[in-house]
Amino acid sequence: MSAEKTPVENLSEEQAAAELAFLAAEVASNDELYHGKDQPAISDADYDALKRRNDAIEARFPALVREDSPSRRVGSAPLPTFAQITHSRPMLSLDNTFSDEDVQDFIGSVYRFLGQLPDGSIAFTAEPKIDGLSMSIRYENRKLVSAATRGDGTTGENVTANVKTIKDIPNTLPSDAPDIVEVRGEVYMAKSDFLALNAQMEAEGKQTYVNPRNTAAGSLRQLDAKVTASRKLRFFAYAWGEISEMPSDTQMGMVETFGKWGFPINPLMNRLSSVEDILGHYREIGLKRPDLDYDIDGVVYKVDRLDLQQRLGFRSRSPRWATAHKFPAEQAFTTVENIDIQVGRTGALTPVARLTPVTVGGVVVTNATLHNEDYIKGIGNSGERIREDEHDIRIGDTVIVQRAGDVIPQVLDVVMEKRPADAKAYAFPKTCPVCGSHAVREVNEKTGKVDAVTRCTGGFICRAQATEHLKHFVSRNAYDIEGLGARQVDFFFESEDPSLQIRTAPDIFTLEKRQADSALTKLENIDGFGKVSVGKLYAAINERRSIALHRFIYALGIRHVGETTAKLLARSYGTYEAFEAAMKEAAPLSGEAWNDLNAIEGIGEIVARAIVEFYKEPRNVEVITRLLAEVTPEVAAQPVTSGSPVAGKTVVFTGSLEKFTRDEAKARAESLGAKVAGSVSKKTDILVAGLGAGSKLDKARELGVQTMDEDEWLVLIGG
Ligand code: IVH
Numbered sequence: 035m036s037a038e039k040t041p042v043e044n045l046s047e048e049q050a051a052a053e054l055a056f057l058a059a060e061v062a063s064n065d066e067l068y069h070g071k072d073q074p075a076i077s078d079a080d081y082d083a084l085k086r087r088n089d090a091i092e093a094r095f096p097a098l099v100r101e102d103s104p105s106r107r108v109g110s111a112p113l114p115t116f117a118q119i120t121h122s123r124p125m126l127s128l129d130n131t132f133s134d135e136d137v138q139d140f141i142g143s144v145y146r147f148l149g150q151l152p153d154g155s156i157a158f159t160a161e162p163k164i165d166g167l168s169m170s171i172r173y174e175n176r177k178l179v180s181a182a183t184r185g186d187g188t189t190g191e192n193v194t195a196n197v198k199t200i201k202d203i204p205n206t207l208p209s210d211a212p213d214i215v216e217v218r219g220e221v222y223m224a225k226s227d228f229l230a231l232n233a234q235m236e237a238e239g240k241q242t243y244v245n246p247r248n249t250a251a252g253s254l255r256q257l258d259a260k261v262t263a264s265r266k267l268r269f270f271a272y273a274w275g276e277i278s279e280m281p282s283d284t285q286m287g288m289v290e291t292f293g294k295w296g297f298p299i300n301p302l303m304n305r306l307s308s309v310e311d312i313l314g315h316y317r318e319i320g321l322k323r324p325d326l327d328y329d330i331d332g333v334v335y336k337v338d339r340l341d342l343q344q345r346l347g348f349r350s351r352s353p354r355w356a357t358a359h360k361f362p363a364e365q366a367f368t369t370v371e372n373i374d375i376q377v378g379r380t381g382a383l384t385p386v387a388r389l390t391p392v393t394v395g396g397v398v399v400t401n402a403t404l405h406n407e408d409y410i411k412g413i414g415n416s417g418e419r420i421r422e423d424e425h426d427i428r429i430g431d432t433v434i435v436q437r438a439g440d441v442i443p444q445v446l447d448v449v450m451e452k453r454p455a456d457a458k459a460y461a462f463p464k465t466c467p468v469c470g471s472h473a474v475r476e477v478n479e480k481t482g483k484v485d486a487v488t489r490c491t492g493g494f495i496c497r498a499q500a501t502e503h504l505k506h507f508v509s510r511n512a513y514d515i516e517g518l519g520a521r522q523v524d525f526f527f528e529s530e531d532p533s534l535q536i537r538t539a540p541d542i543f544t545l546e547k548r549q550a551d552s553a554l555t556k557l558e559n560i561d562g563f564g565k566v567s568v569g570k571l572y573a574a575i576n577e578r579r580s581i582a583l584h585r586f587i588y589a590l591g592i593r594h595v596g597e598t599t600a601k602l603l604a605r606s607y608g609t610y611e612a613f614e615a616a617m618k619e620a621a622p623l624s625g626e627a628w629n630d631l632n633a634i635e636g637i638g639e640i641v642a643r644a645i646v647e648f649y650k651e652p653r654n655v656e657v658i659t660r661l662l663a664e665v666t667p668e669v670a671a672q673p674v675t676s677g678s679p680v681a682g683k684t685v686v687f688t689g690s691l692e693k694f695t696r697d698e699a700k701a702r703a704e705s706l707g708a709k710v711a712g713s714v715s716k717k718t719d720i721l722v723a724g725l726g727a728g729s730k731l732d733k734a735r736e737l738g739v740q741t742m743d744e745d746e747w748l749v750l751i752g753g
Contacts, residue, residue, distance in 0.1 A: 039561060042090045049561070050095045052521050054103065056562040057088040059517070061104040063570070076566070116191035116255070119182035121170060122216065122276040126187060127351055128163075128334060128358040137316075137335070138309055140357045144337060147346055147354060149695040154307050157338040159285045160315045161272060161303035163358050165247050165329040166222030167254065170275050171197060173215045176207040183254070187351070196254050197221075199263035204296040211295055216275030219297070223250040224327045227266045245397070246329055268328070271297035284338045305338055316359055323361070332360040347701050350598050350636075354701075363436045364395030367449065370431050373404065373460055377468045377498035379506050380593050381490040385410060385462070387427070387445050394437040402435050402443040406486045407462040407475070415486055421447055428457040466490035468498035494653060500537065501527050503591050507539045511597055512589035513578050517571040518542065525562070531555050538657050539589070543579065543664035546572045579665050583610060586667035590658065593644040602636050603645075604670040606709060614658070617649040626715055633711035635700065679750055681707030686714050688731060689724030693744050706751055714739060722747045 040049065061084055064076060076084075085104050092099050099105070131137050141158070145151060168184045181197035182190035197203060200221065207215065223231075228246040235242050243249040253265035271292040281291045286305050293299040302319055306312050316333045323330060337343050337355040346354040372388040385404040392399055404410050404427060412421040425448055427433065432452035437443045466473050471492030476485045490496050504523045508515045526536035526545075533552030536542055549557055558568045581589075587610075588600035595603070607613035619627035623646060631642045648654055685708045687699050694702070699722070700710045714721060714733045721734040721741045734741050742750070 042094055050091050051098050052562050054091055054098055054100055055521055057084055058100050058102045060084055118189045119192045120189045124187050125184045128356055129352045131357045131359045134313055137359055141309055147695055147697050157305050157307050158312060158335045159303060159305050159338050160312055160333050160335050161300050162319055162330040163332040163334045164220040164222055164270055165331045166220040167251050169221045170216050170218045173207050175213055176211050178205045193254050195259040196262040199259050200267045200269055202269040202298050207295050212277055212279040214276055214278040217271050217292055218273040218275055219269055219271035221250055221267050221269050222328050223267055226327055270300050283340050285336050286338055320361060332358045334358050365434050365436045366392045366394040367432060368392035368435055370429055370433055373429055375463060375467045377490055379502035379591055381499050383473055383488045394435060399435055399443045402445045404445055407488055408486050410460055425450055426459055430454045430457045466492055466496060469496040506591045507589045512585055515578060516574040540660035540664055542575055581667055583667045583670040592648045594641045599641055602634055606634050608670050610667040617645055620646045621650055629713055633713050635710050678706040683719040684709045684711050684717050685720045686711050686718050687722045689727030691724040691744055
């Protein structure tokens with residue numbers, strides 16, 4: 035911290051917000067050093083000064099009080115840090131379905147994938163989707179040894195001591211339980227307990243909690259297990275991880291076994307086969323929803339037979355054998371106070387409705403997306419009318435807002451009877467509100483149709499695009515640089531001092547050196563930074579000089595390339611150099627490199643085009659070259675398929691297969707570490723030819739690719 039701080043009464047709102055952010059982080063990190071590691075970095079007096087300044091700024095700007103403000107934490111309780119536990123089997127999420135048709139499609143896809151099973155012969159379980167936190171509880175020799183939150187699905191937090199205080203969860207299992215069992219399910223807080231807790235908080239003049247789910251999460255993340263114990267958390271068991279001996283061969287049987295072992299299991303779980311019965315059970319649970327003492331947000335369907343679950347396997351993040359049928363979103367009425375335009379990383383101009391605050395499903399909503407120009411006018415993506423009599427959305431309108439799960443709230447419809455007489459149609463801007471460049475709706479090359487999205491044409495000159503790009507680069511699933519959040523990015527971007535400026539990603543990695551060489555402003559003397567936090571920032575940056583290839587690719591911010599696509603690319607090309615070379619080779623949108631890119635399972639033509647276009651822009655390549663002088667993307671790890679004879683091989687299936695469906699064949703090959711491509715090229719290792727194989731078989735022979743029939747393939751992969 036600088037000795038010279040701006041007096042609180044002279045702070046602008048923006049400066050105040052930045053300082054509160056800094057103070058929250060600084061106090062939290064000192065708390066952690068003090069309590070967690072027993073290594074205080076500053077004197078008690080300095081620590082108190084930080085808290086006093088925080089209080090003073092908050093007193094002047096009450097609207098800026100942060101969720102994580104030191105003033106809102108009880109006493110000086112530190113933000114807890116828990117040890118990590120790597121899950122023995124990943125904890126996956128579920129695909130969502132929203133309509134009856136989606137459910138029909140899900141069931142259809144299960145039948146299609148498995149093939150040859152008569153209609154109505156596959157049973158599904160249907161049970162409430164509990165709105166809590168998933169938990170994996172491990173027992174060794176029938177004793178509870180550890181409990182972990184889901185975390186990112188691969189590793190979670192070790193919350194064993196806290197979970198042991200939950201009465202619903204047994205500390206020991208009966209003697210007939212297997213030696214190793216991980217029981218998984220949902221920790222939640224009952225609505226009645228939540229209301230009682232809030233009543234107590236209110237009576238004590240303390241801040242109340244937002245909803246049972248967040249309260250349950252907060253209660254689990256307590257370093258003091260006594261606090262957790264006082265919060266009355268509950269549990270439903272519905273899944274499992276590692277298990278040394280399977281007690282049943284069905285989903286229903288497994289859950290019933292958990293019940294026998296002493297875990298609560300949901301009484302509304304049922305086993306059904308026809309689509310009608312499944313949807314009937316969904317509606318029944320929906321009707322009971324208001325009377326249940328716990329929050330649920332849908333119904334989960336799972337294939338009952340575990341052997342079929344195994345055959346169906348997983349997509350990247352979710353099983354093919356299960357889906358969550360969500361309840362319709364919650365809605366409320368409010369008014370549109372204003373319409374603002376946000377400019378995103380790819381230049382998209384998104385209109386946002388500023389609303390009179392309203393509570394929707396327990397959360398206060400103040401903003402809602404209006405998607406694009408057409409949506410405001412009442413026109414859908416395919417030119418269809420989306421509102422009766424085609425009415426538009428105007429400032430001053432009373433509207434229906436909807437919130438579903440964690441997605442951004444949206445404005446659904448207007449109450450026309452309440453439209454004020456002077457409401458004017460909204461004129462969508464023709465220029466970027468940030469940089470003034472033209473904003474255009476592009477014509478889609480493939481369809482010839484005008485795109486729904488209006489884009490700023492300013493590219494790198496647009497401050498909004500450039501800063502959003504940087505914010506994406508440092509975000510959690512990309513570079514994840516601690517201490518470099520949205521506010522800091524804005525600060526470094528705006529700085530006029532060349533030793534402080536960060537305009538493109540490589541600048542992040544030259545900051546420390548530029549600062550060291552500069553006689554001008556030192557970062558640690560700037561309000562909002564201090565010696566400790568600057569040191570930490572540099573350490574966090576340097577820690578990322580080596581990074582997983584998929585994170586590197588994701589961080590580049592290529593349009594349409596999300597995490598899943600980035601992982602597919604990393605896995606397919608192995609090294610960054612190979613990836614970039616192939617993308618440049620694919621520039622003509624034809625030829626082998628282009629075909630290879632399109633042959634990657636999960637990458638469609640729109641995505642492929644976006645990647646190739648990105649590499650055609652010299653400025654992108656130039657920035658990446660500078661970045662590569664500072665950082666090294668790691669070689670992508672191949673999936674663990676030790677002993678698999680097809681690991682790393684590129685396989686093409688053609689003709690009609692008899693032993694399994696095409697999807698099943700692909701999934702199986704991929705789970706053994708093979709890459710499955712759609713067309714034959716020099717890179718193909720094996721062609722599996724079913725009946726009636728034609729041109730692909732000819733091409734494979736021509737290229738000298740190994741070919742085999744279905745039976746030979748089965749022998750190769752071990753049946
Ligand atoms: S099954 C492999 N069953 O929903 C899938 N999940 O969106 C294992 N959840 O992370 C999950 N109730 O936290 C399953 N009856 C239920 C559930 C349930 C709630 C949660 C769970 C999971 C998330 C997936």
